[in-house]
Amino acid sequence: MNLTVPSETGPQPPPGPAASTASNDSPPRPPFAQDWGRIARMGAVGAVGQIFISLSNMPVKLDGRAIIEGILSLGYLSLVVLPFAVGSRVGYQVRREGVPFHRPGTYEVVGGAACGAVVGGGLSLLAILIANFDLREPLVNWSPILADLLAFNRGTAFAVVIWLAVGAVIGALGGLLRVVPPLAKRILWTVVLTLFGAAVLESLTTDLAEGMGLEGPVEWFYAPRGGLTVTGAIALAIGSAVLAVVGRGRVKGAKAHIDSLEGPARTRAHLGLILATGAVLVILPMFAGKLTNELLANVGLFVLLALGLNVVVGLAGILDLGYVAFFAVGSYSAAVLTAAASPRINPELPWFVALIGVVILTGLVGLFIGAPVIRMRGDYLAIVTLGFGEIIRLLFLSDWLSGWFGGSQGITNIPGAEIFGLAEVSGTDPRSVFYLVLAFCAIAIYVSWRLERSRIGRAWMAVREDETVAEAMGINTVNVKLLAFVVGAVLGSFSGAIFSAKVGSVFPASFLILVSIVILVVVIFGGMGSIVGVIAGSAVLIGVLGGPKQPGLLAEFSEFKLLIYGALLVWMMLARPEGLIPSVRRTRELHQEEMAQDAWLRGQTDEDETADDNNGAAAGRTAVGES
C-alpha cells in the first residue's frame, strides 16, 4: 500500500479530450465553500481504513522498521498514507467538456486538511475506544502497544489531539499536491520514492556495498539499527531532487527514441538493453552476500513459475488456478530421481539427466490434467484446475503413495544439482542457485518470446478471443490449448527441479493452493501476457513483500503479505488494469475499448451507421487516438 500513488498523478496517459479544455478553466473556488458531504464521506471511508489498519496490528509490527532513523518508521508511514491519499483525492475534479474546471488553490488545501482531519479522527476515536473499552475480546490481532504508539506515550488526550492535527496537516499536504506546479510535484515524488526505495532496499544495498568494499559510505547513509540516517536522507533528497530537475523528460525522451527506431536499429537497441541487463544480473551476485543471493534466487524461481503461468493464462487465456501442481510434480520427480533417500525408487541420477525425466513426467501430467480440463470453458475450467491442484498435493501427501513420496515426511537429503561436474548447486550456495535459475529464466524468456510471435501464438490469441470461430478458421483448438498447458507445465517443472535441489527436501506443505494464487497475482499484477511485466511483478511482489514462504526485503510485512497483495490487486484493477508493465497488446485492447465507449457515448455506434464520412472520421479518430 505504500506504493500507492494517487491514481491521477500516476503514469497513465491523460484521457484524450483533456487537451482541448484549457479554455474552460475558471477561477479557483472560494476556500470555505466546501462540499462538506463529500469530505465527510471520503473522510469516513479513510477513517475506517485507518482503524482497520491499526487493528490489524500493522503499525506496531512495522514500527520496528525504520525509514529515517528516529523520525519515521514503516509503522507510522502506514498511518499517514491514507490521510494523504484521501486529502489529495477529495479535491479532484474531472475535466469534462462544457463543465467549468476550477483552477486549484486554497480550496483544495482546506478541503484536504478537513478531510485528512476526519481520517486522522479515526485514530483519535480508536485511541478513546482502546482506553475506555476492552476491545481485546472480539478483536484479537492488535497488541496493547498500539495505544502507546498512537499516543506517543503521552496519554489518550494527546493521542486524540495529535491525530486530528497530523491528519489535517497530512491531508493539507495532499491537497497542496493539486496546487503546486508539475515540476514541484515531480520533485516531490522523486524524493519520496527515492527515500522510500533506499529504505526498502537497505539490506540489498548494504550487502552489495560490503561486497564491493564500500562500507564507509553505507555507514554514513544507513543507521546502525536500520533506516536512513538523517544526514543521509537529506543528502539523498537533495541528490534526487537535482536529478528530478535535470533528468526531466530525458528518460521519456530516451524511451520514445528507442520506440521510434525501426528495423535493425530497434533490434540492436533492444538487444543492447537485454545484454546490459543480463550483464548486471551476472555481475551483481558476485558482490552480494548469501541473503541477497537467496532473495534473488527466490525471485528467479517465481519468475520462472510466472512465465510458465503467463503462457497458459496470458497467451492462451486458460485461467489455471492449480498451477502449483506442476511446480509440485517438477519438485517431486526431481527429488525421486536424484535423491538416495527417496523411498521406492532411487536411481540417483545426476541432476541434469534427471531433468529430462522431470520434463517428460511433468509434460505427461500436463497432458493428463489438461485433456479433460481444456474442454471446459470459463468459470468451470477455473474451478476444475483448482481441484486438480489440490488433488496433486493430496496424492503426494497420501498414505497410498507414501511408499513413493514419503507422505507428510516428504523426501529429504536431496543432493544439489551438479552442473556437468563444474559446480554443485545447492542451498548452501545461493549464488550458484541464482545463476542456475538465471539460466533457466533466460531459456523461459526466449521460449515465451518466440512462442508469442509464432503461428502458435496467433492461434492462442484466436482461441482466447473466440474459440468457436478459431475452430472455424481451421485451428485445432484442443491441441493448441493442450500445448499451452504442457508448455506452462514444463516451465513450472524447471522451477520445481531447481527448488528441490536448492532446498534439499520436498514436503506436500510447500505446494499449497496459496502458491497458485500468488503466482497468478504476480502475473496479473505485472501485466498478463507481458514478459517484462511478469518479471517486474515477481521482483516487486516476491522480492519486496516476499513469497508464500520466502521472506522479502520487507520481512516485517510477512504477516500482512496477503492483505497487501489483495490491496495491491484491487488498486491495480481499478487504476491500471493492464498491469505494472503491460504488453503492448493489452494496453491497446483496454484503451481502444475505452475510446470505443466514448464514441458510443457520443452517439456514434458501429451498428446504425451507413458507412458514411461521419463514421469513417470517427473510426479514424479512434485509430489516431490510440497511437
Place this chain on the structure above:
Amino acid sequence: MSQDPPDRAVPLLEMRKVNAHYGAVHALRDVNLSIYAGELVCLLGGNASGKSTTLKTLLGMLTPTSGEVVLDGEVVNGRPTSYLVARGVTMVPENRRLFKRLTVRENLQLGAYLRKDSDAVASDLERVFELFPRVKERLGQKAGTLSGGEQQMVAIGRALMSQPRVLLMDEPSMGLAPTLVQQNFELISQIHEAGMTVFMVEQNANMALGIADRGWVLQTGRVVLDDTAEALLANPALRTSYLGGGKDDSDSS
C-alpha cells in the same frame, strides 16, 4: 479463385441424406444438397430451421448422425474442421464474429492460419486489399471498433485468405443497415463472378434469390423446396413455408 467451368458431373460439396442432432434435438432431417463448382446457391428458412446447423455440418464442426457429407467425391464425415478448411471449405460466420480485440491484420492472418505458402498468402492479402481498399486503411485497428460494413469486409476478407474453393456464408446481411444490405449482396455476386463458389444462408429470400442460381428452403430441419431461383421466387409455397404454419404440409409432402 477457380477458373474452371462448372463441372456438372461431380458436385464440389454435397450432403446426402444427412441427419444431425444436438443431444436429443433432431436438427437436420434427411437433408440432401449439392453445390457445384462456380455456383451461387442459397439456403432459405425461418428462425431455428437448421440453417446454421447445415453450415456447421458442412464444415465438420458437427458430425452427422447419419448420411454423408461429400467434398469433391470424398466422404468427409467426422473429419476435423481443419481438414475441411485445408481443402478449401471456409465459412463467414453468423454476425461476422471477428476477433474483436485483435487487429484487422491479425484477423486476416488468422484466416490464412493453415497455409504454409507465405508468398501466396502475401499476394492474396493484396487481392483482399484490391477488393476492399478500406480494409487496407484499417489494418492496425482493433476489429471490434470497425463499423458494421467494415466488419463485413474484414469477415469476407478473412475467409478469402484461406484460399477457399467454396465460401459458406451464414446470414451475411444480418444486422446490417438497409442500405448496406443491398451493397452486401452486390459484393457477394461480385465475388461469385470472379469465380468463387458461394453457398449462402439467408432469411432475406427476395434479395438472396435475386442473385442466386438455385436455392433450397429448410423447415424444421427438413428440405421442403429445392428449385431454381426464378422458380422459387414465383412459388407461393415459399411464403407459406416461412410462416411456420406450413409445418404440417411439409411433413405430409
